[in-house]
Amino acid sequence: MHRFITPLLLPLLMLVPGLAGSEDRAGDPQAGQVRFMRVGCYECHGTVGQGGAGMRLVPLPLPWIGFQIYVRRPGGQMPAYSDKVLGDADLADIYAYLKSIPEGPRAKDIALIEDAADK
Numbered sequence: 001m002h003r004f005i006t007p008l009l010l011p012l013l014m015l016v017p018g019l020a021g022s023e024d025r026a027g028d029p030q031a032g033q034v035r036f037m038r039v040g041c042y043e044c045h046g047t048v049g050q051g052g053a054g055m056r057l058v059p060l061p062l063p064w065i066g067f068q069i070y071v072r073r074p075g076g077q078m079p080a081y082s083d084k085v086l087g088d089a090d091l092a093d094i095y096a097y098l099k100s101i102p103e104g105p106r107a108k109d110i111a112l113i114e115d116a117a118d119k
C-alpha cells in the first residue's frame with residue numbers, strides 16, 4: 001500500500017504552497033523599496049504604492065503566492081516580469097516593502113476633504 005501511495009501523493013503535496021516552500025516569504029522591505037524603484041513598479045503604482053496608471057497596491061490584499069503569480073503573468077495592462085529580470089528573492093523584498101507601508105487615512109477621515117465636500 002505504502003509503495004503505491006507515496007509516488008502518487010508526493011507530486012500532489014508539492015502543489016500545496018506551504019509544503020513547496022513558497023509560503024509568505026520573508027523579504028527585506030528596505031531592499032524591496034530600492035528594487036521597487038529600480039525596476040519601475042513605482043512608475044505606475046506610485047512610490048509608496050498609492051497608485052497612478054496602475055492600481056493602488058497598499059493595502060495589498062494578495063498573499064505572496066498570488067502576488068508572485070500576478071507579477072509573472074499579469075492579466076491586463078501591466079507588463080510581465082519574468083524571474084530573469086526580477087528574481088524571486090527580489091520580488092519577495094518588494095512584497096515585504098509593500099506590506100510594510102502603512103495604509104493612509106481614508107478621504108472621509110480627513111477633515112479638510114470632508115469640509116470641502118460639504119460646500
Ligand code: HEC
Pocket residue numbers: 036039040041042043044045053054055057061062067070071074075076077078079081086094
Ligand atoms: C506600465 C505600468 C505598470 C508597471 C511598470 C507595473 N504595473 Fe503592476 N499593474 C499595472 C496595472 C495597470 C495593473 C492593473 C491590472 C492590469 O491591468 O494588469 C497592475 C496590477 C498589479 C497588481 C495586482 C494588484 C491586485 O490587487 O490585483 C500587482 C500585485 C502589481 N501590479 C504589482 C506590480 C509590481 C510589483 C511591479 C514592479 C515589479 C509592477 N506592478 C509594475 C501597471 C503596472
